[in-house]
Amino acid sequence: MAASEAVKGTVRRRLLPLSSRVSGLRHPTSPLVKQQRRPEQGFTLTEVIVSLVMVVGFVGATMQTLMLAAIFSSRAEQYDRAFTWIQEDLELVRFRASEYEKNAFPSPKCSATSPAHGLAAGLLADLGGSPKVFGPRFIGGKDLILTRTAVYATAADPFNLLKIDYVVTPQTGGSAIATLSTEVLPNAALKCP
Secondary structure (H helix, E strand, C coil), rough: CHHHHHHHHHHHHCCCCCHHHHCCCCCCCCHHCCCCCCCHHHHHHHHHHHHHHHHHHHHHHHHHHHHHHHHHHHHHHHHHHHHHHHHHHHHHHHHHHCCCCCCCCHHHHHCCHHHHHHHHHHHHHHHCCCCCEEEEEEECCCCEEEEEEEEEECCCCCCEEEEEEEEECCCCCCCCCCEECCCCCCHHHHHHH
């Protein structure tokens, strides 16, 4: 009898569907079969919500980064154009300094006894005094003004050096967009004994 049961068991195994024999499952309702069917059910609501939150977070961070980049780019362009404006005027000042009393050898101002009569004071008068305001210029969506302040009394050599400070500010007031401090030496000072 045991031999016939063994034969019957073998026969039963052969009568199972091919998919059950290939996957190694004995019965189509076993827990392993249910786990195989789960992916066919789709995503859960929690998984969908989590993925949407991640997508919204990523898009939000990307948009914020793009906005900051645009703001910084605008400010950089505004600073660049303001500094170019300063350089234009500084080149004019340097040209006037090179031309100031270039034909006098040596300049009578070389022997000045007070800074008010020196070469720096003469160059300042030739430049139109101080402070000098230029503008407005429309730069970066704002009307800006350029202020040039020149003094000789606080320079390292008050007879010959002209200390110049540039500031570019909004016409309506506010913080400076660009600043520059420099000193200019008239070429005539190089001819002084």
